[in-house]
Amino acid sequence: MVARLFRLRVALAGGLFRGSFGRAVRVTLGLLVCVGAAAVTPFAVAWLTEPGELRNVLDILVGGVVLAGAFFVPLFDSRRNLAPRQFSLFPAGAGKVAWSMLVTTVVSWSFVVLVAWLVAMYFARPEWRAAGGLAVAALVLAALFAVVAVRVGAGLSQLLVGERFAGGLRLSGGVLCIALLPLLVFVIAESLRSDTNQVLVDAAGVVAWTPFGAAFAAIGEAGSGDTAAAMMRLAVVGGVAVVLAIAWFAIVARSLNSIERPRDVLSARRGLGWFERFPARPAPVIAARQLTYWQRDPRYRIALIAMPIAPVAIVVAFLVAGADVMLAAALPLPIFMLLLGWSQHNDIAMDSTAIWEHVASGIRGWADRAGRLAPALLFGVPAAIIGSSVTVTFMGDWRVLPAVIGMNIGVLCIATGVASVFSALMPYPATRPGDSPFVQPQWSGSGSGTSQTVSMLVALVLSVAPVWVSAAAIADVSFIGNMWALVFGIGFGAVVLLGGVAIGGKIFDRQGPEILAVTQIFD
Template structure:
């Protein structure tokens, strides 16, 4: 089986050069550049640093980033990896298929680039030779961990995601990559601004106890004479590799015993915008329709344009009053997250021309609630992560980033969860499609003021908890305090969000005709 897969790998590698001469030359040039960059990277670090703590810190950081990429990239994009299910018809057991795929991974251009980087590390770090077998073992374990991580991540993605949701997962990965770019820029800028490089030292200290950076930190420990710590770090890498390998064999066994649900080939899937990126189920279809509204409906565009005005005005008032710059920098984003989530409190009325379909077809209330919140969450969560990085930049202390992210994401989830309840509990007529976004219908029932006031008050009260916990962590920026603030903000916000979807769904199921009557009153 290994020999057969090896021949297949050779054919796939050579297939990149098929086609015109210019295409083959372009592929060859890109491969040479990739291998050259991988081989030059360790020497580039040596040119700008001298043997010592700073070089060790940079080695841990660079190694952690590379191994983390080997683990994370296949989770979001596994198109170039062989699928275990493709070998279900071969007369071989799941163990043989898993071992063959694992072994033949070494014959890939990505592993060749990794190998070039690891070999260059050995020659660019002559001080590592004093560590003896620890340095060599660390590089070998790093290579094995990368191979197993790639196989595990790609296999997990192919089993859980499959082709049906692959496009959405790739989009999510791209959004997350963009979201963390400001953090990377901030860390680099802070490291150059600081004489002690404390940002890099603290980051390397944390990553050195993860499977991504432990192998490279072990070399530094061995050179410093701390053999027990070095062995403990190598054990972390080996244990993580073993755990991922066991999971990989389990994934291959499940892949060979199951098949992916086939798509309906008779249904048209092209030219449908957001609908072709979501599966044909109630909640995803409603989410696709809401995303289409946000993209085309001027009522939603006006709201999105108006949302940043309130945080800017509040911050300006605080600065005029002489408030601390740190407080002024931390305020805009949670206010924006609160208003973004709260703006969905009457989203059901904005959809007045289509809500009858939900009631008439018997769609579950939770599906209606969850689908309507998708645009706010898909836009708000990346904005919260990106905005938190920018907020921390102005605050000047990178250690509070987890607390700031937990606060902002928690407030967003709380506001959307509350809005999910009140859009079904206290709806009121909204601007009809095609009318001016600034026109508000008048009616004699419980007006918009009561719904807006009560929903905002509930969202504010529930947001006190994550804001308070994060404020305490920001005031005393310890590592454990900030991690607790991040976990509490995410956990509490998720509980409120899921609770809001469940409660709002029950209300929708029970009061569907009444909701329909309110939203249709002027149609």
Template sequence: MVARLFRLRVALLGAAFRGSMWRAVRTGLGLLVLFALIVAAAAAPSFLGVSATQRAMIDVLAGAVVLAATFVVPFFANRRNLSPAQFASYPASAGSIGFGLFITTIFSWPFLIFAAWLISLGVFRTEWQGAGWVLPAALVVAALLGIACVRVMAALSQRIAGVRYTGALRTIGVVLLVACVPFAVLAGSATLTAAGETAAAEAARIAGLTPFGAPFAAIGFAAGGDTDAALMHLGLAVGALIVLLLLWIPLVRVTLFRVDRPADPGVARRGLGWFERFSARPAQVIAARSLTYWSRDPRYRVALFAIPIAPLVMIVAFSVAGADMRNLALVPLPVVLLLLAWSQHNDVAMDSTAIWEHVASGIRGRSDRAGRLAPVMMIGVPLAVIGSSLTVTVAGEWRILPAVLGLNIAVLLVASGITSIFSVAMPYPTTRPGDSPFVQPQWSGSGSGLAQTLSMLVSLVLAVPPVWFAVLAIIDLSFLENMWALAFGVGYGLVVLVLGILIGGKLFERNGPELIAVTQVFD
């Protein structure tokens, strides 16, 4: 099996040069430039007069980032990775297929580039020569760890997402990449200052305690004569490698003996817009319908255009009053996320006559509540992730990113949970489909003012705990405080969101006829 996979890998290596002569030349030049850049990046710290201590810090951080990328990237981009399922028809055991795929990964362009970077580090770091046998051992462990990360995460992604949700995973990966760019630029520029160098040294120490940075930290400790610390870090990397290998063979076995459920050939999958991308389940169908409304209905577009106005007015007012712009950078995003989620507080009324389909079909209320939150989540979560990175960039302090991210996600989730309750507990008539978005019907009941005020107040009150912990972490600048603010914000927000969906679902099931009556008052 290994020989067959070896021939396949060699063929895939040569496939990059197939086609026209111009394509072969272009591919060859591109690979030469890429290898030259990799070698130059590894050699740069040694030729730019950087001290040995700073080089050690850079190598640990860079190595941890590269190995972490081999762990994260294949989960979101797995199309170019061979899957064990492609060899299910071969008369070979799961162990043979798994071993062959693992070993022959070294004959792939990404690994050859990765290996060139590791070898360049070993050649250009003259201080590493005193590490003895730890140097080649650590580099080999790092290479094997990178292969194991790619194989396990790609197989896990293919098993979880399958073919249908590959595009959604790539989109999520792109959002995370865009969010990391300004943060990485800020963190890199911050290390040029004295305070930033101290923070970078602490980050390198923490990265060295992870399996991704441990091999490079082990080389540094061995070169410095601390054999015990070198063996401890090397053992950490080896332990992570063993865990991944123990996961790899069971993943191969599951992939070989379990097949994905085929799509129903009788169901049309073309020309249905958002309905093509969601399965035929109540919550997901409602999510597709809500996304269709948001993309076509001018009432939703007007609300989206109006949301950024409030934070802009606040920034102008505070700046005129003389507030520090770095502190003001923390204000706009939570306000935008709060208003985005709060805009759903009367979403049922926007359905007009369509709400009867949900009531007549007898769907569970929680499915209705969860499906209607799809547009807010698909807009709000990427906005929170990317916006948090931009916020810390403007604020000039990358160490507060966990607290800012926890604050923004918590505000979004809390407000979404509260509006899931209020949209069925206190609905009021709204603009009819086709009417001007700026026309509001008159209503003799409790009115829109009470529902809007109460939903906003409850959202603000319940958002106080995560905001409080985030503010404390931003002031303290402690790593543990920031991680606690992130964990508490996400966990607390999820609890409120789930409770809001469940409570709103119960109210939806109980008040179905009343909801139809409210939405059809002016129809």
């Protein structure tokens, strides 16, 4: 089995060069550039830094990013990885398939690039010679961890998500990458602005005790003579690698004894925009339709343009009144998150020409509620993370970043959860598709002002908890306090969000005809 899969891996690796001569040249140049960049980067770091704490910190952080990518990239995008189900018809047991796939993972261009980088790291760090054989063992252990991480990440994605939901998972991964880029820029900027590089040192201290950075931290510990600490860090990497290996064998056994629900081969999957990236299930389809509305419907675009105006006006008023700069810097984003989530409180009426399909087809209320929140969350969560890094930059203290992120995401989740309830509980006629976004229908039922006022008040009251906890963490800065504010903000917001979807779904199931009557009153 190993020999057969080895030949298959070699054929797949060589398949990149097949085709025209120009394609072969481009692939060759691309691979040479990747391998060359991986080999040159450690020497560039050695040329720019002196042996000491800063170089050790950079090695831990860069190594942690590389090994974390080995797990998370296949988790979000497993298209280029063999799936265990592809070997279900082979006359081999689950253990043999798992072992063969694990061993032959080294026959890939990505592993060649990884090895080139690790070898270059060893030769570019003369100070690692003091660690002796422990340095080599740590690098080998890092390579083995990467191999197991790739297999487990891809295996989990293929088993739990499958082809039906792969597009949505890739989209989520892309959104997270975009959201994390400002944090990376913020950390680099703060480290360059500081003479002590305290941001990088603190970050490396955390990464060094994770399986992603422990191997590189162990080399530094062994070089300084602390062999006991080095062995503890290697134990972290080795222990997690063993756990992942056991998980990989379990994943293969489960994959070979289960099948994915087949997709309809007759359904169109090209030229459908957002619908291509979501599976054919009620909630994802509604989410794709809502994202299409946000992209094309002027009613939503006008709202998105108008929402940032209120936070800016409030900040200007606070500054004119002589408020503290830190307070003025922290206010705009949570206000924007509140307005973004609250704007969904009458989304069911904005969809008045299509809501009858949900009622007539018997779609569950929770599916309608969850699908409609997708645009606000997919746009709001990255905006919360990006905006939090900008907010902390103006506040001038990077240590409060977790508290600020927890506050903003918590407010967003609370506002969307409350809006999910009031969208079904107190709908009112909205501007019809195709009309001017500035026209609001008038009717004699329960006024729009009541729905808007009550939903905003409820969202404000529930937002007090995460804002209070985060404000306390910002006022009295500590690592534990800020991490607690992050966990509490996200956790409390998630509870309110899930509760809002459940309650709103129940209301939708019970009052579907009444909701339809309100939304269709002017159609």
